[in-house]
Amino acid sequence: MIQAIQRSIATLFLGLIISFSATAATFTDLFVFGDSLSDTQARITNGLMWPEYLTSDLGMPYDPSHNFAVAGATTDDMLNSQFSAWQSSYSVDPDALYVVWGGANDLFGWYQGGADLNAITGVINNAVSNLVTITSTLQSLGANHVLLLNLPDLGMTPRLNGDPFTSSAATAASTSFNTALAGALFQAGQPAELIDIFGWMRAVKADPTLFGLTDISHSCIADGADPDCTGYL
Known part of the structure; x- marks a missing residue:
């Protein structure tokens, strides 16, 4: 996901935060749990990631050690590794912002494992349970500001959009x-x-130019546009 989209995601977050929280300007910290969409260590993008943009927008310093997201992580990893690591090192700051975003790799794993339709419900239920456990635990410990993001349309991703049947199945999942x-x-x-x-991704698909994009279907790297990737989703 390229820099333009990371910037757009941060702007989306900021608008939503302000809309539901009168204390958006007084967050004391940002903690993140997730996968490559949030990981600033592996940084699978051509620039800054949304946590860096968002903290800048909120007038906060960005502390990468508070971002527990890891590229390739499933929700099992998020709960049993990332969240456990956070619990062993931190207590809840009620005025911090906590962002939880995952699940895509659970579905990618299901797809790569043969896309057994009899197994998809179990995969989804396990992933959802993990995410809700993280957010519920944060709330029970005293966190006042917790964001949980749902999945983008995986049928739009270059990994899965090459075949209409596969794309439709991924969108349905x-x-x-x-x-x-x-x-x-x-x-x-x-x-x-x-x-x-x-x-939000559907809005991007409806009018990519609003988000500074010209290609929302192909891989920047596969097309040889890396590292610039201008115009790619």
């Missing part, structure tokens, strides 16, 4: 995941603010 996530979050008492990244 993303939709099922997001429906289950919203339902589980509601059942848990809404321990986090749910951010609709899927809907």
Whole structure:
């Protein structure tokens, strides 16, 4: 995901944060749990990542040691490794912002394992349970500002959009995941603010130029446009 989109995601976050929190300007810190979409160590992009943009927008210093996201992480990794590492080193700061974003690699793993339709419900339920456990635990420990992001439309990704059947299946899996996530979050008492990244990605698809994009279908690296990647999603 290139720099233009990382910038757009941070702007989206900022607008949503301001809309639901009167204390957006007084966050004391940012903690992140997730995968390559948030990992600033591996940095699978051609520039800054959304956590760096967001902290700058909020007038906060960015501390990479507070970003536990790891490229390739599943939600099992997020719960059992990232969140456990955070719990062993930190206590909850009620005024910090906590962002939880994962699940794509759970579905990618399901797809690479043969895309067994009989297994997809179990994969989704496990991933959703992991994410809701993280957010519910944060809330129970005293966190006041927790964001949980749903999945983008994985059918739009270069990895899966080459074949119409595969793309449709990935979109359907993303939709099922997001429906289950919203339902589980509601059942848990809404321990986090749910951010609709899927809907935002559909807005990007409807009019890429609004986001400074010209190619939302192909891989920048595969096309040989790396490291500039201007115009790519």
